[in-house]
Amino acid sequence: RGDEELQRRAAENEKRRELQSQLDDVQGKLEQKKKAIHEALEMRMEGAESATTPEMSKNMDALLNDILTLRGGHERETFEVWQAKVEACVKDAQLTIQTVGATIDKDSKARKQAFQDRLNVLERRTSVTPQKTTGGPDLNPLDLIRDKYAAHEAELQTILKAMEKLHEDGLSNNDMRLCVNNFMRSTWGPASSGGYPGRRLFD
Numbered sequence: 001r002g003d004e005e006l007q008r009r010a011a012e013n014e015k016r017r018e019l020q021s022q023l024d025d026v027q028g029k030l031e032q033k034k035k036a037i038h039e040a041l042e043m044r045m046e047g048a049e050s051a052t053t054p055e056m057s058k059n060m061d062a063l064l065n066d067i068l069t070l071r072g073g074h075e076r077e078t079f080e081v082w083q084a085k086v087e088a089c090v091k092d093a094q095l096t097i098q099t100v101g102a103t104i105d106k107d108s109k110a111r112k113q114a115f116q117d118r119l120n121v122l123e124r125r126t127s128v129t130p131q132k133t134t135g136g137p138d139l140n141p142l143d144l145i146r147d148k149y150a151a152h153e154a155e156l157q158t159i160l161k162a163m164e165k166l167h168e169d170g171l172s173n174n175d176m177r178l179c180v181n182n183f184m185r186s187t188w189g190p191a192s193s194g195g196y197p198g199r200r201l202f203d
Contacts, residue, residue, distance in 0.1 A: 016079070019082075021072070022090045023070060023090065026067070026089075026090055030096045030097060031091055033096075037102050040052040040104060040177055041057070056100055057070055059096055063096060070082070073085065141160055
């Protein structure tokens, strides 16, 4: 009978070590998830979207306190009572770790997607470059006149020469633009009129 008691105690001690190892494992994981929750809550306060809540952190604090209590409980309680409490605590901790982990992963994916969406918008904006077409700003004005408006070459060259002379005489870019816009409205009419002829000032 003495041998049976020794075997029972040896098996009980082995089971205690196994349960203590399980407590160590879930404690380490809870502390990691608690840190991740704290970081997520800080980002949430800064305006980031997050499904994490302060209650998650409180639940993990409660579980960590239970683990600390259980570590010393095996000396005050029977093995069977202590074992049942440890197994229930480990089960609750594993469920919490799984739930919090899924929430953190969801937040991480959402932040990455939001960042990628902003990056895509920025790339689309920066990738849009002006298309050089015939008659564009880089084309020599005389070539533009000859290539597209040969029928009005003399008149357009007269306008170009007059603009060059005005530039040499000190007329500013803004003043020139104001005059041209005014001349066009007077001659072609307002843009809203669909090109209806304006006033004729010279015979």
